[in-house]
Structure formats: structure tokens, C-alpha cells
Amino acid sequence: MNTPQSNSIQFDQPIGHSVGGFTVGHQATMSSSKAQGTITGLKHENGQLIVSLFFAQPQPVDAPQGALCHYFHLNWRNITSTWRPAAAA
Known part of the structure; x- marks a missing residue:
């Protein structure tokens, strides 16, 4: 998998694509760290x-040596909440 620049998001489906209450382009909270990221694919x-x-700031990975990652692929049960991102000013 190619890793994008830390400030860019690559979506696997079009923004607005929804499955099971999750929507690509919306924000979500990861339950293991309470970090907030953007849903990029379902x-x-x-x-x-x-x-x-996708997380703008890399998050710790459950691995030795303090590995960090911008992208995570999680079972839906590992997401505690989702919401629409704030409207652009």
C-alpha cells in the first residue's frame, strides 16, 4: 500500500458512500485511543x-518499538462514534 503525504486523504469510495451507518468522508472516533479520524473506505x-x-497525526500501532500509522482498518465494533465533519468556513 502506498502511503500518502501526512496531510492528504485518499478515499477508497466516493465521499457520501454509506454502509451500516458509516459514511465515507465523515469523522469517527477509534475506541482504543479515542483518536478522531476521517472514514476513507468501507x-x-x-x-x-x-x-x-485516516488520521492527520499518526497514531500508535499495537506493535513493538513505538510504531505509528496514519491509516487503520478496523472492525466497525472498534468505532465508538461517527459524525459529519464541520462545514467549511
């Missing part, structure tokens, strides 16, 4: 809905 994998999130 897919079904092994009978589960997987939500892809």
Missing part, C-alpha cells in the same frame, strides 16, 4: 464490516 471482509480511517 468494505465487508469475512462477514464483518471493516472501516478504514
Whole structure:
């Protein structure tokens, strides 16, 4: 997977694409760290809905040596809330 610049978001589906209450382009909170990211993609994998999130600031990964990552692919149960991003000023 190519890693984009830290300030750019690449969407796997068009903004507004929705599955199971999740919408691409909306914000979401990751339950393990309470970090807030942008939903970039939604897919079904092994009978589960997987939500892809992008974080402007890299987040810790459950790995040794303090690894950080901008993108996460999480089971929908690992998302605590979602909401529409604030309107652009």
C-alpha cells in the first residue's frame, strides 16, 4: 500500500458512500485511543464490516518499538462514534 503525504486523504469510495451507518468522508472516533479520524473506505471482509480511517497525526500501532500509522482498518465494533465533519468556513 502506498502511503500518502501526512496531510492528504485518499478515499477508497466516493465521499457520501454509506454502509451500516458509516459514511465515507465523515469523522469517527477509534475506541482504543479515542483518536478522531476521517472514514476513507468501507468494505465487508469475512462477514464483518471493516472501516478504514485516516488520521492527520499518526497514531500508535499495537506493535513493538513505538510504531505509528496514519491509516487503520478496523472492525466497525472498534468505532465508538461517527459524525459529519464541520462545514467549511
